[in-house]
Amino acid sequence: MFKATKQRLLAAGIVLTLVGACATPQKQCIARETSEYRAVSAQIEELEKTLARGYALHRQQVPYTETRLCHVQGRKKPIPCNRTRFHTIETPVTVDIGEVRKKLARLKAHRRKLEPAAKSAQAACIRAYPE
Template sequence: MTRNVTIVAAMALPLLLSACGTPQERCISRNTDEYRTVSRLLAQVEGNLARGYAWEERQVVRDRLTHCRSYSRNRKGEVSVYYEPCWRDYVDTERYRVPIDPVVEQRKRDNLAARKSALSNRAASVVQACRQAYPETQG
């Protein structure tokens, strides 16, 4: 039950955080999402080119020795709790290097740079419009 609650809480966190911020910040964030995504991807591709390889991640299930709660009932029907060693699975994220094709990465970089420059004028006008629509008071 606790694991399900944790999973639901983790899924709801981005929704809760998106409700945070001023109306101006939410307007800017909502309307510049594609620009920020393209900028992030461009930085990632440039990093790959500089390193000569890319990073990828994979989920690995491992065992860990821990203490598990156990219950026993005596002849009177009383329940006692005790802890005993047991093995539990946990998920670990591993980063590993992946070889890249420099020609393909340069083509990606060029396309992303062109897309970013095309989106930058729209993003600047959206930011200005959001600041006019939702002025923040200084103080």
């Protein structure tokens, strides 16, 4: 369960970094300054889904090969070429519901502690970079 959440957060961080490159300075500032708060919120959301389902999901990226035609400079006819693609497989995993509830309670308490600083940072970003 932890690995799946960690992988998901890493992927989200990469996406946010890429999107952040196109975002306004204000949005970049807010994303940077509230990253821990948003990460904790994402973990809470995942644990709430786990409780609702009654089991966790292990997500795994599985490679597969896709064959297609490629145009090569200097050649008149396209040639077959392979490209590795990935798809996600989700496998149900049993969890200790009591432990999930305890972890959820700890994360919610931690998020409550982070919230004032996140709001303050967001307000500071808005003041520093008005749109």
